[in-house]
Each structure stands twice: as structure tokens, then as C-alpha cells.
Amino acid sequence: MSRPRIVIVGAGFAGYRTARTLSRLTRGKADVTLLNPTDYFLYLPLLPQVAAGVLEPRRVTVSLSGTLPHVRLVLGQADRIDLDGRAVHYTDPEGGDGTLAYDRLVLAAGSVNKLLPIPGVAEHAHGFRSLPEALYLRDHVTRQIELAAAADDAGSRAARCTFVVVGAGYTGTEVAAHGQLFTDAQVRGHPLRQGLRPRWMLLDVAPRVLPELDERLSATADRVLRERGVDVRMGTSVKEATHDGVLLTDGEFVETRSLVWCVGVRPDPLAASLGLPMERGRLLVDPNLRVPGRPEVFACGDAAAVPDLEKPGGYTPMTAQHAWRQGRVAGLNVAASLGRGGGELRPYRHSDLGFVVDLGGVKAAANPLGVPLSGPVAGAVTRGYHLAAMPGNRVRVAADWLLDAVLPRQAVQLGLVRSWSVPLDTASPELARMPGGPRHAGGTDAPGRRGADGRELGQIVAGPEARRQAGGRSGPGAATADDTGDGPVPDGPGEAAGGARPGSEPAKNQPGGEPAKNQPGGEPARNQPGGEPAKEQPTPEPPADQPPPGPGVAPGPVKRSDHSAEGDS
Numbered sequence: 001m002s003r004p005r006i007v008i009v010g011a012g013f014a015g016y017r018t019a020r021t022l023s024r025l026t027r028g029k030a031d032v033t034l035l036n037p038t039d040y041f042l043y044l045p046l047l048p049q050v051a052a053g054v055l056e057p058r059r060v061t062v063s064l065s066g067t068l069p070h071v072r073l074v075l076g077q078a079d080r081i082d083l084d085g086r087a088v089h090y091t092d093p094e095g096g097d098g099t100l101a102y103d104r105l106v107l108a109a110g111s112v113n114k115l116l117p118i119p120g121v122a123e124h125a126h127g128f129r130s131l132p133e134a135l136y137l138r139d140h141v142t143r144q145i146e147l148a149a150a151a152d153d154a155g156s157r158a159a160r161c162t163f164v165v166v167g168a169g170y171t172g173t174e175v176a177a178h179g180q181l182f183t184d185a186q187v188r189g190h191p192l193r194q195g196l197r198p199r200w201m202l203l204d205v206a207p208r209v210l211p212e213l214d215e216r217l218s219a220t221a222d223r224v225l226r227e228r229g230v231d232v233r234m235g236t237s238v239k240e241a242t243h244d245g246v247l248l249t250d251g252e253f254v255e256t257r258s259l260v261w262c263v264g265v266r267p268d269p270l271a272a273s274l275g276l277p278m279e280r281g282r283l284l285v286d287p288n289l290r291v292p293g294r295p296e297v298f299a300c301g302d303a304a305a306v307p308d309l310e311k312p313g314g315y316t317p318m319t320a321q322h323a324w325r326q327g328r329v330a331g332l333n334v335a336a337s338l339g340r341g342g343g344e345l346r347p348y349r350h351s352d353l354g355f356v357v358d359l360g361g362v363k364a365a366a367n368p369l370g371v372p373l374s375g376p377v378a379g380a381v382t383r384g385y386h387l388a389a390m391p392g393n394r395v396r397v398a399a400d401w402l403l404d405a406v407l408p409r410q411a412v413q414l415g416l417v418r419s420w421s422v423p424l425d426t427a428s429p430e431l432a433r434m435p436g437g438p439r440h441a442g443g444t445d446a447p448g449r450r451g452a453d454g455r456e457l458g459q460i461v462a463g464p465e466a467r468r469q470a471g472g473r474s475g476p477g478a479a480t481a482d483d484t485g486d487g488p489v490p491d492g493p494g495e496a497a498g499g500a501r502p503g504s505e506p507a508k509n510q511p512g513g514e515p516a517k518n519q520p521g522g523e524p525a526r527n528q529p530g531g532e533p534a535k536e537q538p539t540p541e542p543p544a545d546q547p548p549p550g551p552g553v554a555p556g557p558v559k560r561s562d563h564s565a566e567g568d569s
Helices: 013-025 044-051 132-149 154-160 170-188 215-228 320-339 377-391 394-406
Strands: 005-009 031-038 041-043 061-063 071-075 077-082 085-092 099-100 104-107 111-113 162-166 199-204 231-233 238-241 246-250 253-255 258-261 265-267 282-284 292-298 356-358 362-364
Touching: 005 013, 013 031, 013 071, 013 320, 044 132, 044 170, 044 377, 061 170, 104 238, 104 320, 132 154, 132 170, 132 258, 154 162, 154 199, 154 253, 162 170, 162 253, 170 215, 170 356, 215 231, 215 362, 282 394, 292 320, 356 377, 377 394
Parallel strands: 005 031, 005 104, 031 071, 104 292, 162 199, 162 258, 199 231
Antiparallel strands: 041 061, 077 085, 085 099, 111 265, 238 246, 246 253, 356 362
């Protein structure tokens, strides 16, 4: 008799914990396969410290193949799940197609950046959900400080030294807190920059910072941020984003080159593509994490709407704490459904043990077991919690913390991740876009920004079922505006995420718009077949922050050519 086949989609907190649990329980008695776009598990809570130069990037990653014995790792991105055929269809990093058959499926696809219909945000903002986005922000902040120090114009210096963070939940609060320390250190340590005044702004329509936490923790975080110099503005958000700055909902225009989008997350669109009952973009499951009507399918983490047995009638929030614990229960229940591990399926039940918010330096806000803490004591508790929760790299992380306490940070930009390679509108924030993507029959299949229908713009869809007839991982409810996130953000008028403003004329070379010259269906450009020959001209150099020319260049929020090419926009 063949061994049962278990496929886990996603290696976030829920997927990684599921795989680790099954690795221990099955021990070769089942074929466990983990499908994930990257070969590492990312410990998201420490990502702000990567952006601020406290931790090196590899410190917050844990090798999947190195820590999950008896688990087969398959690198790829799930495109479609055939529930009746019990198969997962995916695309590997080089563009090849693959299929994984299963007897048990665990959907733990996680979440992506939440998008709202606010004009200009998709083009000019960057999210903070992945390692490439953190590396980009670290380089970008350093670059802006260096360019500001060399600028002669006072207005340009002020704009480059202004950093706007939208969303005062966990992520946004920690990014602003660490960012202010990071830029202050860069200015303080360089004589030519001492006249600069880095300014960090934290915006949210909520009435207070960290609205989902206890008011005492919220007050502690607010006080630390304001004492540090962060411009905290509650009840305010972005009305429109442009190349030169952001227009706030209170009417003020803030000149800036940096807009960090931390308004929350939405479930991965893969869950909605299954056509099963949903709850605000999440797949409905029973307390045992099983999909009703599909006993072979389990779901956990941000992709699943898990009933909250501690609060009847509600669902567990999309937090790492719940995802981690749900992963263990999912692993136990999958093993039990196969007759492994003993016992019956168990319901997921968990009461919060407290929360921690790292505010940089020795400052933090925490309430372990309901006891509110602040200052250095809270900082020690916060770091202790992270070390205990991390599944690896504890010694390396502790060593980086020690070095950061006694040595100045290295404020250098490596240029490994550029603005166009980390678009806000993407179903795969964990993957940086590359110039020239994998090829498929019929043309280039370069990963890039996805439009409102889920299809990647500029992508020629080919392959099985015409790439699920829609391209990418989309489905009904894939871009709901009321998904769970860090904090409430108003539905703004105007531009839909990744699309054109309602009522406006589509741009050239965009879906529904007039084709640009030298594009399919457009007027031939000069010196092209069918066009007017042009005089010989030297080949222009592309801007520093745009992908090199060539087939398969990934579209996205690239540097606009009608503005100064200094730095990222």
C-alpha cells in the first residue's frame, strides 16, 4: 500500500508549524511536501529591525530544508488547486509547470498587502510584508539621507528627509519607531549632515496608536514615538499620493519621496479562487480547521476563517500568534485523519497570552499574561519572547543585538532591491521582481503587477488552462476593501488598486487605453518595421532605478522619466 501524500501550500507561520509537526508525527510513514516560493521561513516580527539595520537579513530567515527533516521542499507558486482531482498546479521559479497530487491538503498561503482605492498609492507606495521590501526600505532611507546631504535646495532636502508611514498597527508603529532611530543615527554621525532634520510621520484614521491593543499599551507607544520626534497623526490618512508627496485627508500636502504602506493585510487570493464559502476573503473552516464538505482539505493561518471558541460568533484575528498555534493543530489533525499520531481531531482553542511591541533601542510596550510593562523591562521581555518564538538563528540574532548595542550601524546601500522590483500591487510580496522573467509557450511570462482582474500586467498568459483563464492567483473576493488589517483605513475615492481612476481616460499602453507607439496594436515608432526611419541617435541610458531594457521586463511602479532621476520615488 502506497504512503499517503500530504501537500502543504505556504511556509509562513501556519505552514511551517504544520510541516514541522507532521515531520515529527509521520517519520517516513507519509510523503509530506511543502510548496513555497522561497526556501526559507520568515520571522516577520523582526522585519522592522532588518529595515533599520539592527539585524542582517538572514538572521530572520530559517532554512526549510535544513530544519524540516522528512519533508520534501518544492519551490514554486501555487496557480490553481483542483479539488475534485486532488492536485495542486504550480509554477516553479524558472517558469516551468508542475503538479502535486495529494490525499490531504493544508492551505496556509498567508496574506498579501491590503490595497485601497486611493489614487497614486499603488504607483508610489511600498509595502512591508517581505524581506525584499525590508531590504528596499533600508537602502531607500539611506539613499534619501545621502542625497539630502548633497542637495543645495532646502525644499529638496526637507522632502528627502520626510518619511510617511500609513497604518499605526503593529508593523507601522515599529517601522516608524525604528526608522526614526536609524535616520537620527545617520545624521548625528556625519558632520555634513548635522543640519538635516529627519522627520517620520505615522498616520492612521484610528483614534489612537495600536487601536487593537489595551489603551495603556497604546498610550506607552504613543508617548515613546512622540518623545523620539515621530509626528503621530491619528484620524488622518492619505487622500492621494504623487511623485512629489502625499495629500492628506485633512487637506495638507506633505512633500516626501517615501511612502510606506502598512495599513494591514488581506488573505492570499488563492483561497478565494477555490470557489468555497468565504468570510471576508478567508476560507471558512470548522473548529478542527477542516473545510466543510472537503474532509481531505485543511486550512489555517491568514487564509482561513477559524471560529474563535473563546468568543463565540467571531473568528480568530490574522496574527502570527494564532497562525503559529493553528499550524500545530492542523498538523495534529492531518496526522489523526490518516490514523497517525493517535487520538481524534481536536478543535483549535487559544487565549492570548499577551502582546509585545518593539519600539527600538531599549523601549517596548508589552503585557505578558495581562501585566502592562514599558521601558527597559518591556524591552527585555519583548526580546526574550522573540528569541523563544523563533525556530532557529537564536544565537545569531542575540549576537546582532549585542553588536548593535556597542557598535554603530552600517548605513550603506547595497542596491540589491530596486523600487520597480517590489510593487505594492502583487500577489507575491515575498518575491522581488526581476528584469526578464521565465518564458512560456507563446511569449514572455514575466512576473509583474497584477491588474484588478488578477492578471499580471504585461504578461502573456499561456500554459495549462490559459493560466487558469485569468493569470495569477485571483478569484472572487480577491481584493475586498474591508479585509482584516492592522487598523481601519477609509475607503477613498478615485483609483482602484492597480487600476485607473474611475471616470478617467485610460493611459496609453494600459488595459482599455490607446496603445503606445511601438506596442502591439499601436502606431509603429520611428526606425521600426512599418514606421518612419529616424536619424541615428545614441542609445539613452535607463534611469538608475528602472529595469534594463529587454524582453520580459517586469512592469510596476518604476521611476518616472519626467522627473529628476535622483534616488527612488
